[in-house]
Amino acid sequence: MSRVPDSVYHGYEIFTVIVPIGDGRWSATSEIETNGADGIDISQGFGGPCEGHSVEEARALVLVDTKQKIDDLLAEP
Secondary structure, eight states, X not given: OOOOOSEEETTEEEEEEEEEEETTEEEXXXXXXXXXXXXXXXXXXXXXXXXXXXXXXXXXXXXXXXXXXXXXXXXXX
């Protein structure tokens, strides 16, 4: 089974997981994948959880959160 990332940022593929949480709200988390020296590195539960009133809003919020965390990761010496 192959997956298609929701976004690619600085070489990191970002995948989102979005679930309903009731009252018409949605919760999103993300995981990232990148090719490392030993093959594919996966970080599950990397971003979020972020809640939104729609799937699209929750996805957008967790993508912003994940990209900020990637920036922070890359900024570390």
